[in-house]
Amino acid sequence: MNPLNLSAIRPLCRCEINQAATVLSHGMCRNPANVRAFGAADPGRRRRALEQFFLPVLRGLYDRGVILGAFCENTLVGVCGMARPGCCQPPMREKLLVFPAVAFRTPLDAPLRIFRWSRAWARHDPSEAHWHLGPVAVAPHLQGKGFGGAMLAEFCARMDACRMLSYLETDKPENIAFYQKFGFAVIGQAQVLGVPNWFMSRQVGF
Numbered sequence: 001m002n003p004l005n006l007s008a009i010r011p012l013c014r015c016e017i018n019q020a021a022t023v024l025s026h027g028m029c030r031n032p033a034n035v036r037a038f039g040a041a042d043p044g045r046r047r048r049a050l051e052q053f054f055l056p057v058l059r060g061l062y063d064r065g066v067i068l069g070a071f072c073e074n075t076l077v078g079v080c081g082m083a084r085p086g087c088c089q090p091p092m093r094e095k096l097l098v099f100p101a102v103a104f105r106t107p108l109d110a111p112l113r114i115f116r117w118s119r120a121w122a123r124h125d126p127s128e129a130h131w132h133l134g135p136v137a138v139a140p141h142l143q144g145k146g147f148g149g150a151m152l153a154e155f156c157a158r159m160d161a162c163r164m165l166s167y168l169e170t171d172k173p174e175n176i177a178f179y180q181k182f183g184f185a186v187i188g189q190a191q192v193l194g195v196p197n198w199f200m201s202r203q204v205g206f
Helices: 014-027 032-038 043-064 092-102 110-123 147-162 173-180
Strands: 006-011 065-072 075-083 130-138 165-170 185-192 195-202
Touching: 006 147, 014 043, 014 065, 014 075, 014 130, 032 043, 032 110, 032 195, 043 065, 043 075, 043 092, 065 130, 065 147, 075 147, 110 185, 130 147, 147 165, 147 173, 165 173, 173 195
Parallel strands: 130 165
Antiparallel strands: 006 065, 065 075, 075 130, 165 195, 185 195
């Protein structure tokens, strides 16, 4: 599917991180793991908490990888982050910047749940050198219109060019078939915070 009015897919500038955090917070607000981790029953409150969470996450990822943005009529509508090999896990100083943001507008135990979630994901990281895909999201009103597919096609083209293994996590079962279209295969599954999570990888030269 060719997305309507896709004007560009390009790496974001540092000055666009705030916009990217807003897109991610809206696009991922209802993801099961985010609902469980952030614990805010009100979606609006959870969106605001997610936006504060994604700001330091994206600032760190900007230095450790690449953040692609999809633009519709020059408005940012999709975000696709990727961490370079050896840089999947943020250093401790970066993690320490995330936790004060997590405490903003969330229950007192939310930081602990997010720490447990992050640690569980880290245990499943492949030992082989790989690019780590995520976070990935499209603005809710444009989901299913091809913007996510366009960003994944760009990501896979980059992986094919550098001939690298790639890896991701997802907590949405409907995402499995989507990623399989681009050559990803499920390599593991686990309950994280009581939510099913799937771990997928894409081999070199798929």
